[in-house]
Amino acid sequence: MRTTTLGRTGLRVGVAGLGSGGHSMLGRGAGASPARSVAIVERALDLGVTLFDTAPVYGTEEIVGKGIAGRRAEVVISTKSLVIPPGAPVDGDRLISGGDLARNLDASLARLGTDYVDIFHLHGVTPGQYERCRDELVPALLKLRERGKIRFLGITERFIIDPQHRMLTRAVGDDCWDVMMVGFNLINPSARDRVLARTLENNIATLVMFGVRRVLSRPDALREMIGDLAARGLIAADALDADDPLGFLVDDGGAESVIDAAYRFCRHEPGVGVVLTGTGSADHLEANVGSLQRGPLSPTSLERLRTVFGAIDSVSGN
Numbered sequence: 001m002r003t004t005t006l007g008r009t010g011l012r013v014g015v016a017g018l019g020s021g022g023h024s025m026l027g028r029g030a031g032a033s034p035a036r037s038v039a040i041v042e043r044a045l046d047l048g049v050t051l052f053d054t055a056p057v058y059g060t061e062e063i064v065g066k067g068i069a070g071r072r073a074e075v076v077i078s079t080k081s082l083v084i085p086p087g088a089p090v091d092g093d094r095l096i097s098g099g100d101l102a103r104n105l106d107a108s109l110a111r112l113g114t115d116y117v118d119i120f121h122l123h124g125v126t127p128g129q130y131e132r133c134r135d136e137l138v139p140a141l142l143k144l145r146e147r148g149k150i151r152f153l154g155i156t157e158r159f160i161i162d163p164q165h166r167m168l169t170r171a172v173g174d175d176c177w178d179v180m181m182v183g184f185n186l187i188n189p190s191a192r193d194r195v196l197a198r199t200l201e202n203n204i205a206t207l208v209m210f211g212v213r214r215v216l217s218r219p220d221a222l223r224e225m226i227g228d229l230a231a232r233g234l235i236a237a238d239a240l241d242a243d244d245p246l247g248f249l250v251d252d253g254g255a256e257s258v259i260d261a262a263y264r265f266c267r268h269e270p271g272v273g274v275v276l277t278g279t280g281s282a283d284h285l286e287a288n289v290g291s292l293q294r295g296p297l298s299p300t301s302l303e304r305l306r307t308v309f310g311a312i313d314s315v316s317g318n
Contacts, residue, residue, distance in 0.1 A: 001014035001015070001016065001047065001048025001049065001050070001289070001293070002014070002015045002292075002293055003015065003050075004273055004274065006076075006179065006205035006273050006274070007178065007179070007199070007203045007204050007205030007206070007273065008178055008203045008204065008205070009118075009119075009151070009152045009178050009179065009205055011076050011118065011152075011205075013050045013051040013076050013273075013274060014048050014049050014050045014051065014274070015267060015274060015275065015292055015293075016047075016048075016049055016274070016275060016277055016288070016289045016292040016293075017049065017051035017052065017053055017078075017207060017274040017275065017276045017277070018040075018041065018044040018049050018051070018052050018053065018276070018277065018278070018285075019053045019209065019276035019277060019278035020041075020052070020053060020054040020055075020058050020060035020063065020064055020278060021053070021054070021055060021057075021058040021060070021278060022209075022213065022278040023213070023214070023278075024278045024279050024280045025037075025058050025059060025060055025278075025280075026040050026041065026060050026063055026278070026279075026280055027040060027279070027280020027281070028059060028060065028063075028280070029280070030280055032280045034062075034063060034066075036280070037060070037063045037067075037280065038063050038066045038067045039067075039282070040067070040279070040280060040281075040282060040285060041063060041064055041066075041067025041068065042067050043282045043285060043286075044067075044285060044289075045067070045068065045071060045074070045075070047285070047286065047289050048289075049289065050074060050075050050076055051075070051076045051078060051207075051274050052064050052067075052068065052075055052076070052077055052078065053078040053079070053181075053207065053276055054077075054078070054079050054080075054112075055079055055080040055121075055123055056079075056080070056081070056082070056104065056107070056108060056111075057080075057082060057123070061079060061108055061111035061112050062111045062112070064077070064112060065111055065112040065113040065114065066113070069113060072114055076118040076119065077112060077114065077117045077118050077119070078117070078118065078119040078120075078121065078154065078179070078207065079108050079112065079117050079119075079120060079121070080120070080121040080122070080123035080124075080154075080156060081096070081101055081104040081105065081108070081120070081121075081122065081123055082096070082104075082123050082124060083095050083096055083122050083123065083124070083125055083129060083133050083137060084096065084129075085100070090124065090126065090158065090161070091126040091128060091129070091158075091161065093128065093129070093132075095129065095132055095133065095136065095137070096137075097136075097140075098136070098137060098139065098140030098143075099140075101137055101140045101141070101144075102140060102143075102144060105117070105120060105144060105149060105150065106149075109149065115148075115149070116148055116149050116150060116151065117149070117150055117151070118150075118151045118152060119150075119151070119152045119153075119154045119178070119179050120141065120144070120149075120150040120152075120153065120154060121153075121154035121155055121156045121179070121181060122137060122141075122154070122155045122156070123156050124156055124157070124158040125155055125156065125157065125158070125167055125171075126158055126161065126162060126167060127162060127166040127167045127170070129167075130167050130170055130171060131170075133155075134171070134174060134176065138153070138176050141153050142176075152178035152179055152205075153176060153177055153178050153179070154177065154178065154179035154180065154181065154207075155168075155171055155177050155179075155180055155181070156180070156181035156209075157180075157181065157182060157183060159182075159183025159209065159210055159316050159318075160316045160318055163183065163188055163190070163313055163314060163315060163316050164190060164194075164313045164314075165182065165183075165190060165191055165194045165195050165313075168180060168182060168191075168194070168195045169194050169195065169198075172195060172198040172199055172202065172204065173198075175202075177204055178204065178205060179204065179205040179206070179207060180195070180199060180204055180205070180206055180207070181206070181207045181208075181209055182195050182196070182199075182206055182207070182208060182209070183208075183209055183210040183316055184196070184208045184209075184210065184211065184266055184269065184272070185210050185211050185212070185213075185216065185262060185265070185266065185317045186216070186246075186261070186262055186265040186266075186305050186309060187215065187216070187225070187309050187312060187315060187317050188309070188312050188313060188314075188315050188316060188317060189269075189305075189306075189309060189310065189312075190312070190313035192269065192271075195271075196269060196270065196271030196272065197270075197271060199271055200270060200271035205273045205274075206271060206272055206273045206274075207273060207274050207276055208266050208272050208273075208274065208275045208276060209276050210316055210317055210318065211262055211263055211265075211266040211275050211276070211277070212259055212262045212263060212277070212288075212317075213316070213317045213318045214317070214318055215315075215317040215318070216246075216258055216259060216262045216317055217258075217259060219244075219258075222245055222246065222258070223242065223243070223245060225315065225317075226240055226242070226245040227242070229312065229315070234311075234312060234314070235308055235309070235312070236308075239307075239308045240308060246258045246261065248301065248304065249261035249297065249301050252298070252300060252301060254297070254298055254301075255297065255301075256291070259287075259288070259291070260287075260291040260294070261297060261301070263275060263277070263288060263291035263292050264291055264292070264294055264295070264296060264297055265297060265302075265305070267291075267292050267296075268295070268296035268297075275292055277289070277292070
């Protein structure tokens with residue numbers, strides 16, 4: 001596994017990280033047994049994956065904990081806490097307290113079977129919540145770090161409802177964050193200038209999510225989205241083949257598939273640290289990790305992607 005240093009944290013990790021959320025949730029979304037999901041974690045370890053991302057809302061912390069049992073010193077664990085109380089609107093103004101945050105962390109530690117996590121994120125923070133999270137919850141995070149329960153502070157955006165990165169463009173100006181989780185893919189590369197250029201400048205580590213979601217893994221969904229972007233005048237109607245919009249990445253760019261191209265696009269973007277891949281299939285995991293080991297796409301393909309999608313910031317790819 002090729003490795004990278006996660007910004008100011010100094011953590012050395014594999015460039016491919018195992019994400020345990022999304023649609024798959026390590027296969028749990030498709031009804032996989034806990035044992036089969038644990039086996040995915042174990043296979044990732046065998047492939048050289050060292051960063052494992054989870055969260056209470058994914059229902060996979062216990063699975064990750066079982067999968068890494070006995071190998072804790074080899075891995076970096078990234079988990080999270082929602083900043084809203086149970087049942088509150090995701091973009092509402094009700095936030096949890098510092099005490100709630102500490103209790104959430106303790107529950108996560110118990111499920112993971114460890115006494116500390118390497119990266120603890122405020123999860124899914126919306127633009128309207130950011131300043132209060134910074135002012136009210138960061139002091140609680142710092143106390144948890146002083147107690148040795150977390151090593152580094154992270155924050156994740158709600159990319160589906162904030163594809164313009166309005167929250168992270170503010171957060172990246174504050175010095176309290178060691179790690180940021182950002183949505184980035186070849187159909188919405190807007191994080192390139194708005195977030196990644198600034199995290200690189202400030203030595204903030206990045207974990208990329210949404211590198212491949214529904215639109216880039218299902219040809220029918222991709223055709224539908226391309227048609228919608230063209231109908232809205234966001235891309236030229238003749239910019240892409242309507243039947244095989246991203247086929248040029250395989251035909252001319254040397255990619256093995258659209259998914260292969262999508263992972264490689266993310267992997268080689270300046271400012272990207274770890275690209276998360278989530279799956280419930282060992283075969284898919286091996287293929288995705290393989291893609292993240294390969295070189296960048298051709299300059300011709302990258303220029304065409306920039307021409308077509310460079311101004312797109314209204315979709316997530318989900």
